[in-house]
Amino acid sequence: MTTLNLPARDRAQLTCTGVRVDRGGRTVLHQVDMKIAPGSRWGVVGENGRGKSTLLHVLAGTLTPDEGTVHRVGTLALAEQEMPAEDERTVGDIVDEHLADARAALRQLDAAATDLAEARPGAEQDYADALEAAQTLDAWDADRRVDVALAGLGAVSDRTRLLATLSVGQRYRIRLACLLGAEYDLLLLDEPTNHLDLAGLEYLTARLRAHSGGVVVVSHDRALLSDVATTILDLDPTRDGSPRVYGGGYTGYREGREAELTRWEAEYELQQAEHTRLKQALSDSQNRLSTGWRPDKGTDKHQRATRAGALVRSVHRRQEDLEQHKVTAPVPPQRFHLPDLPARPGVVLLRAEEVTVDGRLHRPTGLSLTSGDRLAVTGPNGAGKSTLLSVLAGQLAPTTGRLHRSRKLRLHLLGQESPRATRRRAHDLYRRHTARLVSAGVLKEGEVTGLGALGLLSSRDANKAVAELSMGQQRRLALALALAARPHVLLLDEPTNHLSIALVDELTQALHTTEAAIVLATHDRQMQRDIHTWPHLSLTLPVEAVRV
Known part of the structure; x- marks a missing residue:
């Protein structure tokens, strides 16, 4: 019997712990921790170059992190942003690839049924195993699910069409439909709203919300994140350099991110102000040492020496205070400031x-x-x-x-x-x-x-x-x-x-x-x-x- 890649359903899990990825002498990902279980829907956000797509490849197992571990249980599919321009396959070939296990399960079931009818030894157990595999995959309904997804996304459904004759958007929609129809335990989607019209966006949103497995979506589409994501992983810069995880969906992310930035800015400004104060105190002490300590004429040498020593000690204390105080908070990210745009009332x-x-x-x-x-x-x-x-x-x-x-x-x-x-x-x-x-x-x-x-x-x-x-x-x-x-x-x-x-x-x-x-x-x-x-x-x- 051919070994099938069966879904784990409620046992599915995808976890990563302490993931770090370096590229070209630069750390792209640092201390990433995630736990994706059935029913969980993660959104991954961040500026361009923050490692969002890289993270999906780490989760999918196509890229080994420089540090950290990844554990996978269940079937998994990754939809990248790009698709090859030169592709000799047909639409049917793509469908067959994603439904390969369902196809194999039905073939095994047919073979086991034949063996059972011929009363071959062990046929009963083989038939029971094949039936369970087909039921787990819901193999009989697989093609219909793909057809529904193709229609929902506005994709070409003609199995004989060559991919090379289709636009990038059409090819992307076909692949996405296959991923949805195949019902993988874990879906990793990179900017899945690209190339979708309003009807396609609404269909995708509904399918992701209804998906029983785990979903990780990299997207700049705020509506998709708002409607789908229950947890947000933010890869943009933070106070300590580690990514942040926000519960409460997109709303929780916006509120949490704003609070994080406010605290970061306040701490940075406080440390900057204290550093400036200490520098001024040192400058004042140095000025007093160079000019202010000289006593009036007639003052004895002992008084002059005593006063000079006190000023020197003051300078040293100020220098030590300044050296001990470091601005540990990194510079916060910039915020957009719309300039005052003029008004012309009554015109x-x-x-x-x-x-x-x-x-x-x-x-x-x-x-x-x-x-x-x-x-x-x-x-x-x-x-x-x-x-x-x-x-x-x-x-x-x-x-x-x-x-x-x-x-x-x-x-x-x-x-x-x-x-x-x-x-x-x-x-x-x-x-x-x-x-x-x-x-x-x-x-x-x-x-x-x-x-x-x-x-x-x-x-x-x-x-x-x-x-x-x-x-x-x-x-x-x-x-x-x-x-x-x-x-x-x-x-x-x-x-x-x-x-x-x-x-x-x-x-x-x-x-x-x-x-x-x-x-x-x-x-x-x-x-x-x-x-x-x-x-x-x-x-x-x-x-x-x-x-x-």
Whole structure:
């Protein structure tokens, strides 16, 4: 009989203890502890480069950690972010690979049934074992489960289709459907919401919530984490360098992370203040030693010697105090600070009247904005959301309708694409941008906000060439350039693209309080929830497009 890889179901478990991984002389993961049991759903978060994908490979057993142990019980599947571009397999081949044990179990059951009918020795036990294996795998229903998952994710179900003829998104959805249909004990998913539309996202969310085994999800999708994760592992920097585990799901993570950062910042500031005080005390003592100890003329030598010794001892004590006091708290991570954006009360800043753009913005659309206004632009892909923002920004002329802008209006559009990656350093690009704004009379010298004051890029990253920055860092730079003009109207097109969870939360909070007018288009489900009280402008596809 072929040995089957049977699920452990309620006995399944995946644990890691003290995991450390080093790469290129740098520690990527440090002191990671996890225990994934049936029904537990972990979310793993952190900035790019924090080792999230590396951790999944350690858990899956495809990467051996430099330190620590990993223990696995049960069947396990890993869905990486990337899939090979060249693939000669068919859709059916992928399905067969993931249902191999179910297929083998049914074959063994058929063979055992034949042996039982022929009354061969040991046939009864073989049949009982084969039946139990097939029942454990629910092998008879395996193909139907995969078909349901393929339909739920909007994936190609034709088993004869070559993977090489399909898009990256289609290939990813097929593999994800197979993982869900095969019902592994443990699912390790790396950014599983990539390439999914709203219906696919809702289906995936429901399936992960209903999954009886354990789930580990690496994701920047806050809505998925909010709806699915019961425990969050945060790999971003902490006070002691060890990752943090937060219970209470995504809400517990946000509250716990905020409390952690507040304590960290308070301790750092307290230690900095004490260090400054001790340095000043040493400086004062040294000054007294060099000038203040000299007594008046006529004072005897004994008094002069006694006073000098006391001052020397004071200096030594101050030096010892300063040497003993070390700033042990590392520098806390930066927080985003939205600059004060100006308001112009009583002025209609921007008004669009029945604008359309041939082939792109199909229905006449109008709006009016004053300082403090909020507007969420919604609609399916192709409805014209980005087109409308380009018209409002003056980058695209409408085919019909009119656009009115107030005099000296400051307006900026943060588009979906970041600036062209150049070899110019990020802070130089920012300085040249603000200098042009000043020379053009858009800003006064006193209104310029330094790049560091925004909390978007560290000084180290700001000193890099733009081409060397990650996608997330380039997106941060694009946001900094948008805010540099101190706009009265800020247009945001998918602003959460490539940004970290922490920054998106900080940005969302800032958008609720600024005095500027904000127009925002997004598919981000959590941001849509966060701005559900804003007025909405819903764009729709033309009838002929809907029919297609």
